[in-house]
Amino acid sequence: MTLSFGNRLRSAMDERGPLCVGIDPHASLLDSWGLPDTIEGLERFTFTVVEALAETVAVFKPQAAFFERFGSRGVAVLERAVADLRAAGGLVVMDAKRGDIGSTMAAYAEAFLRKDSPLFSDALTVSPYLGYGSLKPAVDLARESGAGLFVLALTSNPEGAEVQRAVREDGRTVGATMLAHLAAENAGESPMGSFGAVVGATLGDLSAFDLDINGPLLAPGIGAQGATAADLPAVFGAAVRNVVPNVSRGVLREGPDGVALRAAAERYANEIREAVGV
Ligand SMILES: O=C(O)c1cc(=O)[nH]c(=O)n1[C@@H]1O[C@H](COP(=O)(O)O)[C@@H](O)[C@H]1O
Numbered sequence: 482m483t484l485s486f487g488n489r490l491r492s493a494m495d496e497r498g499p500l501c502v503g504i505d506p507h508a509s510l511l512d513s514w515g516l517p518d519t520i521e522g523l524e525r526f527t528f529t530v531v532e533a534l535a536e537t538v539a540v541f542k543p544q545a546a547f548f549e550r551f552g553s554r555g556v557a558v559l560e561r562a563v564a565d566l567r568a569a570g571g572l573v574v575m576d577a578k579r580g581d582i583g584s585t586m587a588a589y590a591e592a593f594l595r596k597d598s599p600l601f602s603d604a605l606t607v608s609p610y611l612g613y614g615s616l617k618p619a620v621d622l623a624r625e626s627g628a629g630l631f632v633l634a635l636t637s638n639p640e641g642a643e644v645q646r647a648v649r650e651d652g653r654t655v656g657a658t659m660l661a662h663l664a665a666e667n668a669g670e671s672p673m674g675s676f677g678a679v680v681g682a683t684l685g686d687l688s689a690f691d692l693d694i695n696g697p698l699l700a701p702g703i704g705a706q707g708a709t710a711a712d713l714p715a716v717f718g719a720a721v722r723n724v725v726p727n728v729s730r731g732v733l734r735e736g737p738d739g740v741a742l743r744a745a746a747e748r749y750a751n752e753i754r755e756a757v758g759v
Contacts, residue, residue, distance in 0.1 A: 487696060493539040493540060494725065497537060499539065499725060502727075520555060523551055540574060580608030582611060583614070583617060596626045606630075609634075613659060631679050632676065637683045656690065663694040673697060674695050681701060681702045681708075682716055683702035683707060685716065693720055705729070710726065714757065
């Protein structure tokens with residue numbers, strides 16, 4: 482029987498440390514690594530990261546757009562990276578931010594959450610802004626496959642507030658409503674459920690929101706967007722134990738030297754451990 486994503490994530494973070502490294506092959510990063518902005522450059526960049534970190538980092542979040550911009554050959558690199566990362570014991574969160582009407586959402590779910598799909602990932606980022614219920618096919622297939630979802634709730638960018646902090650007729654914000662849906666999804670799961678929220682580490686005091694969703698909180702924003710590991714307890718309060726902090730450029734800009742990449746990931750993982758107290 483496949484263990485649930487929530488179970489596997491808790492074990493991976495306990496064993497390897499609570500860190501997600503984002504694999505975001507920006508053209509500017511390829512350039513700073515001395516690589517061309519071509520499929521060969523993408524491939525070299527990606528597998529340098531995979532070789533340096535796959536055995537030691539708990540979670541990886543490849544950003545699909547940076548691969549898709551090279552067309553089918555870019556997607557082939559992404560497929561191989563996902564397979565290699567998973568074979569080395571890393572968990573993969575595919576950052577594709579999908580969201581559509583339910584019947585089309587079912588096809589996105591097939592692409593990333595069906596066990597025999599070439600792009601099968603341990604979890605997928607999804608946007609609930611066509612209505613949380615539109616995500617149901619992805620929720621159902623994730624459950625069946627032992628995978629998870631990360632639902633955009635309170636994103637790290639300042640523009641997110643106009644949607645996520647909008648107040649509904651019942652007086653709750655849209656973001657709080659997404660958190661409540663996730664809490665319902667994860668009810669009764671131990672050690673935690675598989676349906677996570679994305680909550681930016683850049684957002685400051687979030688005490689107005691109930692972050693206790695009994696599920697993981699993917700927290701981008703550390704490093705290049707200005708947040709630090711030390712900010713995590715103030716932002717997340719008691720929910721900090723379930724936070725999966727993501728660092729992309731903060732680690733990647735240390736390349737192309739594999740030893741330097743590994744040292745940067747270790748440094749972030751240690752800082753986060755210390756801040757979170759695990
Ligand atoms: O879902 C995400 O991953 C995400 C949500 C969010 O609110 N903010 C955010 O930055 N992200 C992603 O997290 C990564 C952050 O990258 P860095 O700023 O380089 O660490 C990028 O891949 C973003 O697309």
